[in-house]
Amino acid sequence: MTTQQIVSSIALVLVLLGFLAAIIRAATGPTRADRIVAAELGFISAVSAILLIAILLDEPILFDFALVAVLIGFLTTIGLARLVPRTRDREDEGREA
Amino acid sequence: MMISVIALSVLAVAGAGLVALAGMGILRLPDPLTRASAVSKAAALGLLLIIVAAMIAEWSVRSLIVLLLVLIAHLVTTPLSGTALARASYKSGTARAPVTTVDEPAEREARKVDESPED
Numbered sequence: 001m002t003t004q005q006i007v008s009s010i011a012l013v014l015v016l017l018g019f020l021a022a023i024i025r026a027a028t029g030p031t032r033a034d035r036i037v038a039a040e041l042g043f044i045s046a047v048s049a050i051l052l053i054a055i056l057l058d059e060p061i062l063f064d065f066a067l068v069a070v071l072i073g074f075l076t077t078i079g080l081a082r083l084v085p086r087t088r089d090r091e092d093e094g095r096e097a
Numbered sequence: 098m099m100i101s102v103i104a105l106s107v108l109a110v111a112g113a114g115l116v117a118l119a120g121m122g123i124l125r126l127p128d129p130l131t132r133a134s135a136v137s138k139a140a141a142l143g144l145l146l147i148i149v150a151a152m153i154a155e156w157s158v159r160s161l162i163v164l165l166l167v168l169i170a171h172l173v174t175t176p177l178s179g180t181a182l183a184r185a186s187y188k189s190g191t192a193r194a195p196v197t198t199v200d201e202p203a204e205r206e207a208r209k210v211d212e213s214p215e216d
Contacts, residue, residue: 004154007106011113013149016118017112018140021120027133033186034131037136040182041123044140045116047171051144051151052109060160063151067167074174084185 004083008056012049038078043073101153107152115143124175127194129186144171 019042026038047069054062124137148171152164187202 002120003102004105007109008154011109012115013202014110014117018116018118018120021117021124021196025123027117031129031189033182033187033189034132036182037121037129037132037186040133040178041116041136041140042121044136045120045152048113048116048144048147051147052113055105055151055154058155060157060163061165063155063160066148067163070170071165071172074170074178077178079182081178081185086185086188094188 004058005056008052012052012056015045015048015052019049036077036084039080040073040077043069043076047073056075101156105150105153108146108153112143112150113147115139115146119143124187128197130183131194133179133186137175137182141175141179143172188194 020039022041022045026035026042029035029038047066050062050066050069054060054066114138119135123138126132126135138202145168148164148168154163155164185216
């Protein structure tokens with residue numbers, strides 16, 4: 001193994017830790033906003049994993065996947081953020097006045 | 098040759114470490130606003146470092162162009178999605194931890210009411 005492969009394997013393990021944390025938060029997270037934040041962390045660690053696998057296998061064609069994934073992840077996060085219920089508008093009307 | 102390998106190693110491990118740190122933040126921090134802050138700063142910077150590491154690893158014109166596009170798309174979109182997420186969770190108004198005391202939108206509203214000359 002070359003140094004490049006060893007280093008990208010170590011980095012892949014670290015990224016996997018971040019992804020596992022995102023899965024745990026998405027499963028347990030009390031509010032819907034928590035789950036969407038976890039989804040964004042999962043997307044970022046997935047793109048990082050794609051780039052690190054490209055380094056590991058020495059396959060530059062995988063960078064195209066990363067480009068598509070970044071753009072789709074942005075749209076996904078914007079779309080998911082609209083799913084957070086705006087309870088404050090309804091419930092707090094009487095309380096804050 | 099040697100310098101590029103060292104730079105690649107440092108950048109890749111630091112970037113992956115930042116993503117793992119964001120994972121720790123998302124588990125340990127108390128409420129959605131602070132968790133969104135951890136993801137949109139630490140994880141975004143980590144991905145940035147990994148992109149630069151990939152640039153060093155695959156040094157050719159084609160992959161440089163693609164990776165520059167990835168870099169620009171990431172830099173432009175991550176603050177936007179982070180802000181949209183934080184705004185949505187602020188407006189939903191649920192579950193703010195007691196330690197999260199800074200509330201700038203409410204302060205701005207209060208100042209607007211104070212400084213209005215009439216009424």
